Amino acid sequence: MEPPKDLEQLHEDVKQRLAVAGHRYTDGRRALVSALATAQRPLTLRDIVSRVPDVPQSSAYRNLEALREGGVVVRISAGGDRSHFELAESLLGHHHHLICVTCGTIEDMRIDGALEAEVDRALTGAAGEAGFTPLRHSLDLYGECSDCGEVA
Template identity: 85%
Template sequence: MEPPKDLDQLHEEVGRRLAVSGQRYTGGRRALVDVLATAQRPLTLRDIVLLVPELPQSSAYRNLDALREGGIVYRISAGGDRAHFELAESLLGHHHHLICVSCGTIEDMRLDGKLEDEVDRALVGAAGQAGFTPLRHSLDLYGECSDCGDEA
């Protein structure tokens, strides 16, 4: 499925998915989808609360959990208590992550189409040799961001 092209299409798709799962698309959930859609990277709960101050932390967390259950939001663990949240890949488009092991920052990373196809072929080949049937892949690179790397 092709990701939504604009915020109106995104909200329409999110509303549809939540309705299918028996949930309502409330104003708080809509605010969370807005902030995650425009963030350009996965966000921590703290980031989200700073960007949507009208939504108390407990409400933000409850709504993120409901969106996660509805297949709208994906939770990424960067180790320890550093959970990040982003819209599901079916809404954002296929991408990978750069994860800083020092500060826990996560950045989105997209490969060009040709390289993505090569990675996919290599993974399918390796999986096939192991008798494994792949459905999808994700690639997370762990290292240090430019801010933490500069401290060395």
């Protein structure tokens, strides 16, 4: 996934979202957002702390929670205790995930616009048959990454 084109605009958007949620946009939160924006994939807390060493792990976790509450960050579970964090889809754009069940790595994946539209139509149709009104979708594909698949 490509980093956002205009990092300064991203920071301004995040600042506004946090203000609405009653949170300040501190230097530490700004550093976490920059790390997530430039990562090109969801990151674990350990990954984030290694990219932003000036922010202690406990502070990083608390700040990620404030960013999550503000609609800026989402948590993705890879199973067990493997949580990853990324910027919200409204900031990054619509995408899906490839999740390795062996090592827990998560990669972002975009699909072709025509295929995305077909998936959306199929999901909307299935939901409608069940009397469900969909708002959005996300797809996570579980399997093995190329590193783990080579071991087998």
